[in-house]
Amino acid sequence: MSNAKTKMLVIFSALFLVLVGLSLYTVFDRQGFGEKKQRKVISYNIKDYTETTSLAYDNYTDVYTSIKVSRISIKNIANDEITSFLEKENEFLGYIDDYYNEMKKDNYTPVSSVESTTKAQINGTVLSVYYEVDFNLDEDIFEDDEKKYITTINIDLATEKVLSIDDLLSKYSYTKEYISEKLFEEDIMISDGEVVIDKNTNISYTKSDVVRKKEVYVNGIINEFDNIMEVYIENSSLVIVYDTKELKGLFFDNYFDTNIKTRYLK
Numbered sequence: 001m002s003n004a005k006t007k008m009l010v011i012f013s014a015l016f017l018v019l020v021g022l023s024l025y026t027v028f029d030r031q032g033f034g035e036k037k038q039r040k041v042i043s044y045n046i047k048d049y050t051e052t053t054s055l056a057y058d059n060y061t062d063v064y065t066s067i068k069v070s071r072i073s074i075k076n077i078a079n080d081e082i083t084s085f086l087e088k089e090n091e092f093l094g095y096i097d098d099y100y101n102e103m104k105k106d107n108y109t110p111v112s113s114v115e116s117t118t119k120a121q122i123n124g125t126v127l128s129v130y131y132e133v134d135f136n137l138d139e140d141i142f143e144d145d146e147k148k149y150i151t152t153i154n155i156d157l158a159t160e161k162v163l164s165i166d167d168l169l170s171k172y173s174y175t176k177e178y179i180s181e182k183l184f185e186e187d188i189m190i191s192d193g194e195v196v197i198d199k200n201t202n203i204s205y206t207k208s209d210v211v212r213k214k215e216v217y218v219n220g221i222i223n224e225f226d227n228i229m230e231v232y233i234e235n236s237s238l239v240i241v242y243d244t245k246e247l248k249g250l251f252f253d254n255y256f257d258t259n260i261k262t263r264y265l266k
Contacts, residue, residue, distance in 0.1 A: 126157070126233055
C-alpha cells in the first residue's frame with residue numbers, strides 16, 4: 001500500500017473513531033436530566049438502590065386471614081424528596097392497624113386480607129419504583145370493601161433528581177391536555193340513558209349535558225392531574241395509574257366503586 005493511501009486510511013480511521021465517540025457521548029449525555037457536572041456513574045443493579053423487606057403481623061390472625069406485605073426502601077441516593085415516598089408507604093402500612101382496630105371484636109370471624117405489590121426498574125437513567133397495598137375488607141363493615149393505595153417515585157440516577165410528572169410527560173412527549181382529553185372520553189363520558197349528579201350544582205346531567213361541559217371537565221382533570229395520577233416507567237413505557245372513582249368524584253356526586261386503571265403510553 002502506498003504512503004498516500006496509508007495516510008488517508010489513518011486519517012479516515014481517526015475521523016471515524018472521533019465521530020463514533022461524539023455519537024456515544026451525545027446518547028449517554030441526553031439520557032440524564034440536569035447539568036453534566038452534577039452527574040455520576042450509574043449502577044444498573046437495582047439492588048444497589050432498593051431493598052425489599054417482608055413484614056410480619058403474627059398477632060393479627062383474629063381479624064385478617066392473610067397479610068402478605070413488604071416494605072421497599074431506597075438507598076445510596078442523596079435526595080430529601082425521597083422522604084415523601086417513604087411517608088406514603090408508612091401511611092399505607094399504617095392502615096393495616098387502622099382497619100384491624102375497626103374490625104376487631106369478640107367472636108369475630110376473620111374474612112379480610114391485605115397484600116402489597118412492589119415493582120422497581122431502571123430504564124435509561126431513571127429508577128422507577130411502584131408500591132401498592134391492596135385491602136379486601138369485611139363487606140359487612142365496609143361499603144367499599146376493596147381498597148387500593150398506590151404511590152410511585154422516579155429518580156434520575158445521573159443527577160439524583162426526583163422527577164416530577166411534568167418531567168416524565170416531557171421525556172415521553174406527552175401533555176396533560178392530551179391525556180386529560182382521553183380520560184374524559186374513556187372515563188368521564190357517560191352512556192345514553194345514564195344520569196349523573198353534578199357535584200357543584202346538584203343538578204342531574206345526561207350525556208348531552210356532559211358533552212356540553214367537556215371543556216370544564218378536561219380543564220378540571222388537568223388542574224388535578226398531579227393529585228389523582230401516579231406515573232412511572234416500566235419496560236421503557238410510560239405508565240399512568242389512577243382510580244376512576246377518584247377521577248369521576250372530581251365532578252359527580254354519584255357513588256362509584258374503586259376501579260384502578262393502568263394505562264401504558266408508548
